[in-house]
Amino acid sequence: MTEREPRATASGPGRVLIAVYAIFALSATARAGVQIAARFSEAPVAYLLSGLAGVVYILATIGLAGRGPGYRRLAWAAVTFELIGVLVIGTLTVFDTGDFPDDTVWSVYGRGYGFIPLVLPFVGLWWLRRTSHPG
Amino acid sequence: MIGVLEIVAYVAAAAVALYGLFTTVRNRPPDRTHRIAVGVFEAVLVLQAVIAAVRVFTGIQLPEQSTFLIYLLVSVCVMPIALQFATAEPTRWGGTVIAVGAIGTGVAVWRLHDLWAAGSG
Numbered sequence: 001m002t003e004r005e006p007r008a009t010a011s012g013p014g015r016v017l018i019a020v021y022a023i024f025a026l027s028a029t030a031r032a033g034v035q036i037a038a039r040f041s042e043a044p045v046a047y048l049l050s051g052l053a054g055v056v057y058i059l060a061t062i063g064l065a066g067r068g069p070g071y072r073r074l075a076w077a078a079v080t081f082e083l084i085g086v087l088v089i090g091t092l093t094v095f096d097t098g099d100f101p102d103d104t105v106w107s108v109y110g111r112g113y114g115f116i117p118l119v120l121p122f123v124g125l126w127w128l129r130r131t132s133h134p135g
Numbered sequence: 136m137i138g139v140l141e142i143v144a145y146v147a148a149a150a151v152a153l154y155g156l157f158t159t160v161r162n163r164p165p166d167r168t169h170r171i172a173v174g175v176f177e178a179v180l181v182l183q184a185v186i187a188a189v190r191v192f193t194g195i196q197l198p199e200q201s202t203f204l205i206y207l208l209v210s211v212c213v214m215p216i217a218l219q220f221a222t223a224e225p226t227r228w229g230g231t232v233i234a235v236g237a238i239g240t241g242v243a244v245w246r247l248h249d250l251w252a253a254g255s256g
Contacts, residue, residue, distance in 0.1 A: 011224065011226075012224075012226055012228055013228050013231075015220065015221070015224060015226075015228050015229070015232050016228050016231045016232055016235060018220075019217060019220065019221075019231075019232045019235040019236060020235055022216075023213070023235065023236070023239040026209060026213075027209070027239075027243075030205050030206075030209060031202075033205075034199075034201055034202045034205060037201070038199075038201060038202075
């Protein structure tokens, strides 16, 4: 019986996906870092969410770039969390802008980032599914 | 920000991105031309970052100085990493990785412009 390994997520077009995730990891984390360091008291919830989004993008980048079942599980968890995050925060910010300043990556489904944060988790889940079987 | 250099940076970003996408479509891995194109783009970015940093540290007051400096740092860091990652696995997708880096860098320069304009009026 031959060992049937899933295909690597960090190969071929997967590298483009990782590049996009890495850029979002960098920009979301940098933005949250400045927000938390400079004016945390203005909107603590939004800025903590910014930081959380940054961490999720970092974990997704690491999960997709690594090889092996552990990294794949990390990628699944991070991208699923990202999808829930953008849908929940997106919906909350659309219906009630009072409590949430439009100041996180996920506000209004990522409008400030060309809605890429809304599309990215779907592409991520599709890619994880596609590479989960030997091909 | 620095008028002419900023426009040169956008043109270079667009050229690098389009060439990267072109080689993906043509099913070619990144080659010497990509390295030269990214090198020229990076030189423009470094020049812009040095001039902007000198101006910030010698008097120009910006409302969001720390944000500006972080974006400035990001603007010069992305392309070397993207080029390294793109060439590590020589497939057609390397060009698209470079294109993603160039577009991301272009957006960073655009944000720098806004942060600069907010300070210098």
